[in-house]
Amino acid sequence: MFVDHPNEAPQAPQAPQAPKGPQSDVSAVAALDEPTRRRLYDHVVRQSGPVSRDEAAAALGLARQTAAFHLDRLADEALLDVVYERRSGRTGPGAGRPAKLYKRSAKQVTVSLPERHYELAGKLLAQAMEEAETTGEPVRAVLHRKARTHGARLAVQGAPSVFDLLERYGFEPRFDGEAIVLGNCPFHELAREHTQTVCGMNLHLLGGVLEGLDEGTLQACLAPSPGHCCVRLEPTAAA
The missing domain is CATH 1.10.10.10 (Winged helix-like DNA-binding domain superfamily/Winged helix DNA-binding domain)
Known part of the structure; x- marks a missing residue:
């Protein structure tokens, strides 16, 4: 039980913690x-x-x-x-x-199994559209750049490895020899209806993750197959 003690000084208000996933x-x-x-x-x-x-x-x-x-x-x-x-x-x-x-609180609670991240896709698509309207650059080119930049940002948030980061964001990674296949697409429904746009965004997002982690032994490749994400991480030729 929690009981107030009249002589205790009140604790300072704490800022809301960021969602932990x-x-x-x-x-x-x-x-x-x-x-x-x-x-x-x-x-x-x-x-x-x-x-x-x-x-x-x-x-x-x-x-x-x-x-x-x-x-x-x-x-x-x-x-x-x-x-x-x-x-x-x-x-x-x-x-x-x-x-x-x-x-x-301002926290929004969403539970999805398998894990989905439609909000991230929506933000990247909206940012790309707004910048393209301002600059005249093709929307798809802007989207790829935004996705790559965001992937690099994700990489600096403390994940010890590519595999750990992919697990954290719901990609359900599995090793296939030296490659990593992804058992889940966090943008699944969008990718089904807008395959070229969303898979291209995902490719550059994961390319940015590899760049941000300075992971030179793997490269992000489009390799759609049933039951998997459209992107696969393959060993680089140098590796």
């Missing part, structure tokens, strides 16, 4: 599977302002300790943000300690 989304969805926790979440997000533990407990007929426990669990999963405010409106000595309040 599909595992954190699965954990967040699992947290909402508990009925009382889900009722508390629904109550908080329907309010026009932040909600205190006492307010939530009273609204749902819960013990304050129960409400506090579940609200903090929702905050731990980044489904709710925590803010501190003095509800009295007073400031300075004697104003009392700020109340711990909860509000909807």
Whole structure:
């Protein structure tokens, strides 16, 4: 149970943590599977302002300790943000300690199996279209450049190897001799309907990953086959 201690100084508000990927989304969805926790979440997000533990407990007929426990669990999963405010409106000595309040977080939770990243594809396509309208450069050329640049950015986020990075972003890599085949396309539905555009984008995205990791032993190649991503990482001729 979580119990307030009147003499404790309030903790400073913490900035929301960045999403950590599909595992954190699965954990967040699992947290909402508990009925009382889900009722508390629904109550908080329907309010026009932040909600205190006492307010939530009273609204749902819960013990304050129960409400506090579940609200903090929702905050731990980044489904709710925590803010501190003095509800009295007073400031300075004697104003009392700020109340711990909860509000909807900016985190968006999406769980897809197999893993998909349609938002990334949408951003790259939108950026390419906007830049092409401004510069007159062909949209496809801009898209390939944007995808390669983004792939290089992904590579500097701390993945120890190409294989680990591909796993992190849902490509389901597997070794095939010295090559790496990809068991999942994160852009699957788009690739089915707009194969040339999306597969070309994916090719340059993974080419950028290899460049960003300074991986000279592999090259990204288009090699569509049933049940696999259209891109395959093959050993370079020099390797």
